[in-house]
Amino acid sequence: MSDTPQEPGHDARETPEHWRALVAQVGREVAEPLSAALERVVQLATTGRIDQASLRELRGEIESARRIGIVGQQLARFGARRLRQSDEKLDLAATLQNVLTQRSRELGSRGIEVKHSSRPIEVLADPALLFSLLNSLVDWAVELGGKRVTLRVDRDPVTRHGRIACHVHEADARRPAVPEAAGMQRPVSLNRHLLLELAGSLGLAVASEHEAGRTALLLGFPKTADLDAPPDAAPPERDPGDISSLNSKPLAGSHVLVLSARRALRLEVRESIARMGLVLDFVGSVDEAISFCNETMPHALVYEGVLHGAKLEQFARELRAELPAIGLVEIVEQADTWSPPLTAAEPPALERAKVGRESLYHQLPPALVFELSRQL
Structure with missing residues (x-):
């Protein structure tokens, strides 16, 4: 893939025309599933009945519209101002493995087989930007509709830069090949736009190619740890006028x-973390939570x-057994501050942060940042 065409540069996407086209695209892509969902709701209002298949499709259409809205929100962060980053030394392979583990049930439910081979390679990157990039890479692979995805982390043999190669193998390999020049004329999906914005912000080299039955994307990391600046180089200074680290790091998504079980508390949670751009789902019981996490x-x-009780405790243990880095936050009635998990005093499966309801608005956002950062 070293000779494949390069994607448009980050600066080429910094034009008013580009952002106006993106806004229009967000509107179109949100309207399409919502229009289909509205037709089902009208039919339900008319007949008073809906079968299970239509109910599943209705939920899928609403989820699709919500996801497009979240992607649009993430893209808006890039259009508003450049993000200040705080680079850290990160294991690229381990971070990718965390993302794949997090999304294994979703990929399995879609019938997508993922093969992952890698070697430990450290890169310098903002943790939250890298996490968002890898999730966007998975979203892009999923939307292509292939049933087999191959991911590889290795070094470029010439530059020795770390890189990720993603190959999506389509279900119908008999589809004729599309030349890259013609392929670039097709509408670029919002997931692809977001992926390119994140790659541009991280300073990555991006190349892609398409042939019969296979689409490939290569992400090169020039800031590979052992090739970069001396270890005592000063980190970039933060501008107080820029978005704070809580909001600038795109945890959105x-x-x-x-x-x-209480509607009032749900509204308080939604309000307290509204600016973070997280995808929220609400359940009212432990049984509903178990059912949700099965999917x-x-x-x-x-x-x-x-x-909190024996059933929730067991549920938490099972979550941690499958995904050790999953964040757990308990909202308690009396305390007015949040405390990070005390690993020395509690079994690993029960490790969790605690936030007092009285200080929810101020303390839940940093608690979630703390918990979500454990996965990086």
Whole structure:
């Protein structure tokens, strides 16, 4: 893939025309599933009945519209101002493995087989930007509709830069090849736009190709740790006028499941983390949470402490057994501050942060940042 065409540069996408076209595309892509969902709702209002298949399709259409809205929100962050980054030394292969583990149930439910081979390679990158990039890479691979995805982390043999190669193998390999020049004329999906914006912000080299039955994307990391600046190089200074680290790091799109039986508390949770751009789902009981997680795993679980009992404890243990880095936040009634998990005092499966309801608005966002950062 070293001779494949390069994607348009980041600067080429910094034009008013580009952003106006993106806004129009967000509107079109949100309207399409919502129009289909509205037809089903009208039919339900007319007949008073809906079968299970139509109910599943209705939920899927609403979820699709919501996801497009979240992607649009993430893209808007790039259009508003450049993000200041705080680079850290990260294991690229381990971070990718965390993302794949997080999304294994979703990929399995879609019948997508993922093969992953890698070697430990450290790169310098903002952790949250890298996490968002890898999730966008998975989203892009999923939307192509292939049933087999191959991911590889290795070094470029010439530059020695770390790189990720993603190959999506389509279900129908008999489809004729499309030349790259013609392929670039096709509408670029919002997931692809977001992936390119994230790659541009991280300073990655991006190349792609398409042939019969296979689409490939290569992401090169020039800031590979052992090739970069001296270890005592000063980190970039933050501008107080820029978005704070809480909001600048695009945690938007991270999936949080909220377990609460009280509507008032649900509204308080939604309000307290509205600016973070997280994908929120709400369930009212432990049984509903178990059913939900059987289909897809969230990045974090927030639950009200009054529901804590043997069943919830066992559920938490099972979540941690499958996904050790999943975030757990308990909302308690009395405390007015949040405390990070005390690993020395609690078994690993029960490690969790605690947030007092009285200080929810101020303390839940940093608690979630703390918990979500554990996965990087």
